[in-house]
Amino acid sequence: MSAVLExxxxxxxxxxxxxxxxxxxxxxxxxxxxxxxxxxxxxTTFFNCLTGLYTPSKGEVLLNGVRLPGDPAKVTSAxxxxxxxxxxxxxxxxxxxxxxxxxxxxMRQGPIASLFHGPTFKRGEAAARERSSExxxxxxxxxxxxxxxxxxxxxxxxxxxxxxxLATDPKVLLLDEPTAGMNPQETEATRQLIFxxxxxxxxxxxxxxxxxxxxxxxxxxxxxxxxxxxxxxxPDEVRADPRVIEAYLGKPTEEIEAELQxxxxxxxxxxxxxxxxxxxxxTLGSDAPQEDAR
Amino acid sequence: xxxxxxxxxxxxxxxxxxxxxxLVLIGTLMAWATFVYNNGAYPAKATLQYFDAPFALNSFxxxxxxxxxxxxxxxxxxxxxxxxxxxxxxxxxxxxxxxHMAFMTYEGGGLGAIAGGTAFGSWSTLVGGILxxxxxxxxxxxxxxHLPTKMPFYVxxxxxxxxxxxxxxxxxxxxxxxxxxxxxxxxxxxxFLSFVGYAGGLLAALHGAGLLPWISRLSEGHRAFSIVVLxxxxxxxxxxxxxxxxxxxxxxxxxxxxxxxIGLNVVVGLTGLLDLGYVAFLGxxxxxxANLSGAAAARFDIELPFIVAALxxxxxAGIFGAIVGSPTLRVRGDYLAIVTLAFGEIFVRSAxxxxxxxxxGSNAIxxxxxxxxxxxxxxxxxTIGGAKLPSGVLYYFLIVLLVAVVMAVFANLKNSRIGRAWxxxxxDEDVARAMGIRTGQAKxxxxxxxxxxxxxxxxxxxxxxxxxxxESFKFLESxxxxxxxxxxxxxxxxxxxxxxxxxxxxxxxxxxxxxYRLLMFGLALVLIMRFRPQGLVPDKHRxxxxxxxxxxxxxxxxxxxxxxxxxxxxxxxxxxxREAT
Numbered sequence: 002m003s004a005v006l007e008x009x010x011x012x013x014x015x016x017x018x019x020x021x022x023x024x025x026x027x028x029x030x031x032x033x034x035x036x037x038x039x040x041x042x043x044x045t046t047f048f049n050c051l052t053g054l055y056t057p058s059k060g061e062v063l064l065n066g067v068r069l070p071g072d073p074a075k076v077t078s079a080x081x082x083x084x085x086x087x088x089x090x091x092x093x094x095x096x097x098x099x100x101x102x103x104x105x106x107x108m109r110q111g112p113i114a115s116l117f118h119g120p121t122f123k124r125g126e127a128a129a130r131e132r133s134s135e136x137x138x139x140x141x142x143x144x145x146x147x148x149x150x151x152x153x154x155x156x157x158x159x160x161x162x163x164x165x166x167l168a169t170d171p172k173v174l175l176l177d178e179p180t181a182g183m184n185p186q187e188t189e190a191t192r193q194l195i196f197x198x199x200x201x202x203x204x205x206x207x208x209x210x211x212x213x214x215x216x217x218x219x220x221x222x223x224x225x226x227x228x229x230x231x232x233x234x235x236p237d238e239v240r241a242d243p244r245v246i247e248a249y250l251g252k253p254t255e256e257i258e259a260e261l262q263x264x265x266x267x268x269x270x271x272x273x274x275x276x277x278x279x280x281x282x283x284t285l286g287s288d289a290p291q292e293d294a295r
Numbered sequence: 296x297x298x299x300x301x302x303x304x305x306x307x308x309x310x311x312x313x314x315x316x317x318l319v320l321i322g323t324l325m326a327w328a329t330f331v332y333n334n335g336a337y338p339a340k341a342t343l344q345y346f347d348a349p350f351a352l353n354s355f356x357x358x359x360x361x362x363x364x365x366x367x368x369x370x371x372x373x374x375x376x377x378x379x380x381x382x383x384x385x386x387x388x389x390x391x392x393x394x395h396m397a398f399m400t401y402e403g404g405g406l407g408a409i410a411g412g413t414a415f416g417s418w419s420t421l422v423g424g425i426l427x428x429x430x431x432x433x434x435x436x437x438x439x440x441h442l443p444t445k446m447p448f449y450v451x452x453x454x455x456x457x458x459x460x461x462x463x464x465x466x467x468x469x470x471x472x473x474x475x476x477x478x479x480x481x482x483x484x485x486x487f488l489s490f491v492g493y494a495g496g497l498l499a500a501l502h503g504a505g506l507l508p509w510i511s512r513l514s515e516g517h518r519a520f521s522i523v524v525l526x527x528x529x530x531x532x533x534x535x536x537x538x539x540x541x542x543x544x545x546x547x548x549x550x551x552x553x554x555x556x557i558g559l560n561v562v563v564g565l566t567g568l569l570d571l572g573y574v575a576f577l578g579x580x581x582x583x584x585a586n587l588s589g590a591a592a593a594r595f596d597i598e599l600p601f602i603v604a605a606l607x608x609x610x611x612a613g614i615f616g617a618i619v620g621s622p623t624l625r626v627r628g629d630y631l632a633i634v635t636l637a638f639g640e641i642f643v644r645s646a647x648x649x650x651x652x653x654x655x656g657s658n659a660i661x662x663x664x665x666x667x668x669x670x671x672x673x674x675x676x677x678t679i680g681g682a683k684l685p686s687g688v689l690y691y692f693l694i695v696l697l698v699a700v701v702m703a704v705f706a707n708l709k710n711s712r713i714g715r716a717w718x719x720x721x722x723d724e725d726v727a728r729a730m731g732i733r734t735g736q737a738k739x740x741x742x743x744x745x746x747x748x749x750x751x752x753x754x755x756x757x758x759x760x761x762x763x764x765x766e767s768f769k770f771l772e773s774x775x776x777x778x779x780x781x782x783x784x785x786x787x788x789x790x791x792x793x794x795x796x797x798x799x800x801x802x803x804x805x806x807x808x809x810x811y812r813l814l815m816f817g818l819a820l821v822l823i824m825r826f827r828p829q830g831l832v833p834d835k836h837r838x839x840x841x842x843x844x845x846x847x848x849x850x851x852x853x854x855x856x857x858x859x860x861x862x863x864x865x866x867x868x869x870x871x872x873r874e875a876t
Contacts, residue, residue, distance in 0.1 A: 052729060077731035091722035094715075102719045106731030108712045112740060115711035116704060122711070129712075169731055 004063075005030050005204045006081065006173045011050050011060035013043070013228075020046045021228045023060070026206070028173060033195060033205045035219035035236075037212055039248060042225040044208045045086055048175050051206075052076050052083050064172065078106045082171035084162040086178045086208070092151035096142055096161050099150050100133035103168025133168055140164045140194060156187045163194065167203070174198060176207045180214055192218055212249075216240055224248065301435025311430035312370035312381055318423030319363035319388050323356045325416035327395065355391055355486065358493035359420060362388050365500065366427050376440035379503025382431035387496010388424030391489045392417050398485040440505030444512050451513050455521055458510045463528040467535035469494060470542050473804065487804040529695045533688045540676075540685040545803050547687065550694035551756045553795035554701040556779045557788060558748030563777065564786035564834070565709060566741040567721030568623060569632040571773055572639020575619075576612045576746040578646060578768035580753020583608040585660040585763040586653055592660045594653050601666040605754035612750025613743045620742025624735045627724070639773055646765035659764030666693070666758045673758070690759050697755055701748050702788050708744065709786070717741055718786075775799075778816075782823055784830025793832055 006028040013021040021043045028034050036044050049055040051062055053069060053076035062069045069076050082103075091099050108129055114122045137143050140160040145153060150161060159179060166174055176195070180188040188211070195218060199205055209215045215222055216236040224231040224239060226248040232239055239245055303311070366384045369377055396417040444451075473486030501507050514521035533543060555577050562570045584605060589598025599607070622634045649656030665674040666689075673689040708714050716737045719727035728734045757763045775798050783794025802812055823831070 054725075054729065073725075073729045074731050074733050077729060083729060085726070089723055089726045091719050091726070093722060094718060098715060098718075102715050102727070102730055102732070105712055105716055105719075110712045112708075112713055112744075115708055115713045118707050118711070126711070165730065 003030065004028060005032075005065060006051070006206070007063045007066075008047075008051060009060050009063070011047065011057045011062065013046055013050055013055060014058045019228055021050065021057075024225065024228070024230045025060075026223060026233075028204045028206060029220075030204060031199055031202060032221065033199050033207065033219045035215035035222040036206060036208045036225060037210070037215050037222060037239075038225035038231075041227075043228040044225055045177060046228075047225065048083060048177055048206075048208065051175060052081055074106075077169050077171075080170070080172035081175065082166035082169045082173070083175040084159075084166050084177055084179065086181070088155075088158045088162055090150040090158055090161060090165070093149055095147050095149055096137060096153065096157075096164075097130070097133055097146040099161055100136055100164050100168045101129055103136075103165040104129040104133060106169050133164075136164045136167050137161075139167070139197070141190075156183055156190075159183070159191070160194070163198075167198065171203060173204045173206065176205060178208055178210065180209060180211055188214060212240075301433060303430070303433030303435075305434070308430045308434035309370070311426045311433065312366065315385070315423045315426030315430060316363055316367035316370050318419050318426065319359060319366060320423075322392070322416045322418070322420030322423055323359040323363060325419060327356075327399065327416040355395060355489045355493070356416075358490070359388060359391055362391075362493065362496055363423070369500075370427075370430075374504065376437050376503050376505055378431040378434045378436050379440070380500045381427050381434075381503075382436065383499025383501075383503050384496055385424050385427030385431055386499060387492055388420060388427065390492025390495065392421040392424055394485050394488045394492060396421065398482075439508065440503070442505050442509040444509065444516060448517065451517055452520055454510065455514055455517060456524060458514075459521070459524045459528050463531060463535065465494060467532060467537040470537045470546065470800070475541055484805045484808055526695070526699060529699075530692065533684050533691060534682060538684060538688070540687050543685060543687040543691045545800060547691045547694045547759055548803075549796050549799050550691070550698050551752050551759065552776065552779065552799045553792045554694070554698045554752040554755075555749050556776050556783070556791040556795040557698075557701045557705050558745045558752065559776050560745075560780050560786060560788075560791050561705060561708070561717070561748070562741050562745040563780055564791075565714060565721065566717040566738060568738060568741065569628070569635070569777075570619075570742075570745070571632050571636040571770075571777065572619070572642065573635070573745070573749065573776055574768045574772040575639045575642035576616060576749035577753040577756065577772075578642060578765070579612045579615055579746075580605075580608040580750030581757040581763045581767070582646065582654050582660070582753075583611045583750070584754035584757040585663055588663045588758070590660055590663045592655045592658065592662070598664070601754070601758065605751055608754040609747045609750040612753065613747035616743040616746025617739050619746070620739040623738040623742065636770075639770060643765055643769055646768065654763075654765060657765070659762055659766075661762045663758055663761045663763070665761065666690075690755075694755060694759070697752060698792070701752070704744070704748065705788060713737070713740065778820055782820065782830060784833035787830065787832055787834040790830050790832040790834070794830070 004027045006026070008024065008026040010023045010025055011021055012019070012023055024043070024047055026034065026036075026047075036047065038044050046055065050057045050060075051069075053071050053073045056071040064079055064081060067079075069079055069081065091102060094102070108125055110122050110125050114125075134143065134146060137146050140163055142153075142157055142160055142164065145157060150158065153161060163174075163176070163179065179195070180191050183191065192214065195205055195207065207215065207218065216239070219236060221233065222236050222239040223233045224242075224245050231244055231248060232242050234242075301308070362384050366381060366388070369380050369384070374380065399417065469490060472490035473483035475483065498507065532538070532546060537543070537546065555574070558576075559570065559573045562568050562573070584601075584607075586593045586595050587597060587599045587604040587607060588601075589596070619635060619638045623631055626634055645651065646654040647657060654660070665672045667673065668689075671677070671689070673693065674686050675689070676686040677684050677688060709717075716727065716732045716734075719730065719732060720734055720737060724734055727737075756767075760767075776795070779794030779798045780791055781794070782797065783790030783792065798816070801816070802809075805812055805815070808815065
């Protein structure tokens, strides 16, 4: 497996605050990699380092073995696209126009061509429009292509952001909390969408709080805690790791044990189990979404 | 505005609007003033038709009668969008009545009707107007009316032809309304304002009836035809009442500022960069053209043909645009505005003190020779098909051409990859960058394009005025241009033209109020920003953003939506992938 995207020992320091220290990530072709961690763990900071929004204090990011430049525009044209944690569309452009902005980097019309609207220009515009419409259809938004982005419902806005990112013809797609605030149906639809994107040959990195979502989606999961990579492995490995449980739920104290026991005995009819074993893999998988209420 | 619900019982609303309309009609038939001047009674002192005797229906009273009859008809007949129509009519009536009342009070004292005690025309009309507006709001404003746009093309063409002819008439009438101001005609200001109130009221009523949006959608569906007809109408203006040397000069000046405002719109409206020193580019263009014109005070002793000089002026202005734009790489928002403000001031001070020796300081560069083509000076009068057109008409034609070119540049760039990048930067610069747009380049390009257009306009401006002085390019001019863009509607071409027309025709028409001009200007801006933040003729996207309407108001049926978006699609010449992948 050759790595499409590789981050080597990326560190990021803001003043005296170490936001990331020596985080590495490898992403193979057609892989979906999850990035989880508590709030403030540095997930989005890591994304910003990958996309050139931040220049890492140390370390480097390689796309197909070539070092990525420290400039978001160039990173995007190199083939890394992203969405944002808090949706950032171009609100007073239509859905189609939003996606066409994504095509920008794959179009070549300069000012002179734009001034005269010659046949070549028109072919390019038509092609961009067609590709954008295809992408809207791909994410299921063809029906609202002429609606203003600001008027779209929340879930559609998330999808539109993905379509816009896909319009840049990325090799790697970075999704920052694509299901935040979604109901179970929408979350499931997003999962299918991400699988479909993977099937087109795009490698995907997903930040998500919803651990259940991540564990059923990803080929590999990395856990960030306080700027450090805690563990990297398959969903099963990560799910079973006590350090992950500890990072998410804290060290079990007497009270927590008691609470967990109470919860456990209420929700299941099993006999009570020893406290340290309570937050087992199943618990983490099913309960984590509830503590996602940020 | 559909959030306004009805708070009046239907029967009360009916009574209000009928009584209002009747009061308006009664008001138009009554005398408007019988006041006594300090030094003489009405007929002796006030000799003008302006304060006409009872039962005289001319001038503004004719306008009022038309509005009143329309209001009465609409009040009784159940037409779609009735309350929206009434609102427009009512405000038109209020505007007319208030303007004349204020003027009479100012001139004669009292409250419009004193002394004789029978001249309650203005009062009756004003109350009538207020009743109509109250009835409109109280009855509950309906949603926008949508008329179908599916029709054979010749019907659409006929409708457009008639509409644009009407527009030409309206422009001509507005321009000449009240006549040429000055000592001989002290009433031109109020008469003009009153006409603007009348035209505004009528247009608002037509808008309420859904006719204006309908025409605008029709014209979008028949874009090429509309452009040709509009251009024809613009060229036909000299053949109307406005075809005198004076009005041609006014129209030409408006055209120059409209072209400049459209250029500014690239920077402010599309890209969202606030430029407070924009008029400097107009100045650069004008001074370059002046220096290359062979005028006696010019620095260079060469006389280039106008077209060459204009192109050089545009290029030089464009280069300065890039220079001024370069700070945009580092500063944003308010800070950029201050940088541009400083640049504008540097330009004016340099020109004033003749730094560089290109501006002749406070002596200005006078005596630019008129542009001539085929041996015909542009300041001469011409004869076309038996109609003798006044001098200045050729300049007017040239400026119509200039505005058309500037509009085409703006429209083409807006609907392109570059234009989308600009709008994306306006919407969210960081995300635009993350989408692969080289925001620095794009912003400098926006400044360059805007400056180039202004430079081109400046060259025409210089020859039209035949004198170029630094005084034409002061800070106030920049602010006025910016106000024109915002007033008309950001990123909208008709908006910029309308804004420029209003802001540069008003001073011309309101000479007698010159000391209050800026005050009125400021008040009008405050009111418009409060009640119509999207501008008078907003860009459809912007309108939706600020008002929360759908881009086309509210598309009701499929045919409407299809029609409305037709022009955007462009010819689909097959999916040949021109894009690099």
